[in-house]
Amino acid sequence: MDDQRKEHRTHLIYYLRVYEPETHNLFGHVVDISANGLLITSDKPMEKNSQYILEIEDVSSLDDLSTVDVQVECRWCQGDGSDELFDAGFRLINPSSRMHDMLESYQ
Template sequence: MDDRRQHSRRSTELQLEVFELHTGQRLGRVADLSADGFMLFSDKPHRADSLVACRLVSEEVIEGVGEIQLNVDCLWSRPGADGQHCWAGFHIIDLEPDQSAALEVLLKHL
């Protein structure tokens, strides 16, 4: 598989949940994270090529960071081995400078 990532993904021991920004609907839990995107473990499939405004929320506030708002593009979505969960890859397409700094804080602690 061609890996086009510019930054390496880091698995996380932190519990990072992702929620749709406007509805508050839970989208899933972050399995790994980079400055460019994340892989999500979810209870429901996501539509590839869909844009989502979302909030990435940490269960633990780290250096004042508990939440990051960002816009992402779902690049792919696949069912999990158990047939009840799915995996999806998201690319960050829009991130305000203060939110980018907050993401760097989280990445430092992974």
């Protein structure tokens, strides 16, 4: 992790599920968020500097459960020691207004 985040992060009590849009397979879970990025835990490693298109579960309004599309870039990835789970830091790329609204609801 050569460039650690310096902005405020919010650790989520309820981890948001993240899906791969094409297959709808579970990609991982958002563990914490900031205005410009996400920490995602997954059972597979992510490649540093790779970009991903993902769907994040939006539970900010339980009346309207849906997903938000987001494009991200993996900044780092590391195993948990047992190599069963991997934590990865992602930078948001041109987040939509809906993604901004969701982020604000968790701050």
